[in-house]
Amino acid sequence: MKTKVFTLSFLIILCAGALLGQGIRSEEELPSLWQAYTDYFPIGAAVRYQSLKNHRALLEKHFNSITAENEMKFSTLQPGEGTFAFFRADEIVNFAKKNNMLVRGHTLVWHRQYPGWLFRDGAGKAAGELVLQRLETHINTVLSRYKGDVYCWDVVNEAVSDSMSEYLRRDSPWYQAVGEEYIAEAFRMAHRADPEAKLFYNDYGATRADKMAKICFLLEELLAAGVPVHGMGMQGHWDVFSPPATEIETAIRRYAALGLEVQITELDISLFRWGDKRKFITDPEELTVRLEMQAKKYEEIFRIFREYRDVITGVTFWGVADDLTWKDQEPVRGRKDLPLLFDDVEHQPKEAFWRVVNF
Numbered sequence: 194m195k196t197k198v199f200t201l202s203f204l205i206i207l208c209a210g211a212l213l214g215q216g217i218r219s220e221e222e223l224p225s226l227w228q229a230y231t232d233y234f235p236i237g238a239a240v241r242y243q244s245l246k247n248h249r250a251l252l253e254k255h256f257n258s259i260t261a262e263n264e265m266k267f268s269t270l271q272p273g274e275g276t277f278a279f280f281r282a283d284e285i286v287n288f289a290k291k292n293n294m295l296v297r298g299h300t301l302v303w304h305r306q307y308p309g310w311l312f313r314d315g316a317g318k319a320a321g322e323l324v325l326q327r328l329e330t331h332i333n334t335v336l337s338r339y340k341g342d343v344y345c346w347d348v349v350n351e352a353v354s355d356s357m358s359e360y361l362r363r364d365s366p367w368y369q370a371v372g373e374e375y376i377a378e379a380f381r382m383a384h385r386a387d388p389e390a391k392l393f394y395n396d397y398g399a400t401r402a403d404k405m406a407k408i409c410f411l412l413e414e415l416l417a418a419g420v421p422v423h424g425m426g427m428q429g430h431w432d433v434f435s436p437p438a439t440e441i442e443t444a445i446r447r448y449a450a451l452g453l454e455v456q457i458t459e460l461d462i463s464l465f466r467w468g469d470k471r472k473f474i475t476d477p478e479e480l481t482v483r484l485e486m487q488a489k490k491y492e493e494i495f496r497i498f499r500e501y502r503d504v505i506t507g508v509t510f511w512g513v514a515d516d517l518t519w520k521d522q523e524p525v526r527g528r529k530d531l532p533l534l535f536d537d538v539e540h541q542p543k544e545a546f547w548r549v550v551n552f
């Protein structure tokens with residue numbers, strides 16, 4: 194009997210030891226992403242409410258900044274007029290505080306994910322004045338709640354048009370209700386509500402010459418009018434084919450030349466061209482090639498980011514690991530993408546991870 198118990202406990206200890214040992218070893222061996230970048234800039238990730246559970250270990254080890262992917266958008270925070278829902282956003286902020294992470298706020302003014310009531314008045318459309326009043330209430334409520342916790346805000350997201358024949362998006366409900374003044378007003382309101390917060394204009398396609406020219410024109414106008422804008426957020430939803438790293442570098446210099454901080458706010462590198470209609474890359478050889486292209490792209494752009502550490506004040510990935518990414522739904526619904534640094538199966542580091550941390 195005694196020998197049996199002895200053998201059993203011995204076995205249990207052996208197994209536990211092996212498991213624990215393995216866990217500890219791989220944890221220790223893997224360098225931490227944010228620690229590799231302490232001399233450069235904070236490394237952030239966008240999280241969803243569920244990724245606080247699913248990706249907790251990765252978040253705690255590799256990131257020192259966090260952004261809510263959806264939980265701080267207008268429709269989530271104020272679904273009904275005067276009815277604020279802070280529960281999920283608070284959870285994210287508390288997680289960040291517990292782990293000494295920065296929080297980037299995203300986003301106050303956008304033409305998507307806004308609540309229906311915002312632009313309505315009774316049966317008709319709300320006048321510009323009413324919309325601005327509602328915006329001010331929203332900004333005051335949200336920024337005072339997170340004062341000291343959220344260090345920067347994407348005040349206006351994607352206001353510039355993609356069309357060659359248009360400057361600002363005219364189909365935006367903000368533009369339709371208020372006219373182009375909504376942009377300057379939003380920044381002024383945010384600055385009044387939290388004078389310490391760094392205020393960003395955020396957009397995608399920000400490296401393309403035509404769109405960059407329009408964004409710079411907007412930023413110059415705002416700065417010339419004394420509007421409190423402190424930074425340019427380049428989203429960074431790129432793919433393995435484009436844009437070339439040189440184009441990204443040119444854009445960083447151009448925005449920095451305006452006297453603004455630059456952040457890469459929503460980084461991911463898709464394996465697909467934007468309009469590729471396929472749902473998967475089924476050929477294993479093609480997949481290998483694309484993942485290598487992705488690793489190379491990440492390596493190139495991070496070399497540039499490090500070079501510009503004087504102007505780049507943050508780099509945030511739009512997700513944590515490949516099992517939870519908006520790219521699976523947009524721009525092609527149901528297309529399985531693998532755009533991040535950790536894999537979708539076991540959250541293991543991909544080749545791209547090593548190219549980013551080894552320099």
Ligand code: HXH
Pocket residue numbers: 262263350397428430459519523524
């Ligand atoms: C970002 N927009 C948002 O800032 C972020 O809040 C969201 O969670 C994800 C991405 C990027 C984006 C850009 C264009 C777009 C959709 C999202 O829509 C298009 C789709 C097809 C073709 C052109 C534009």
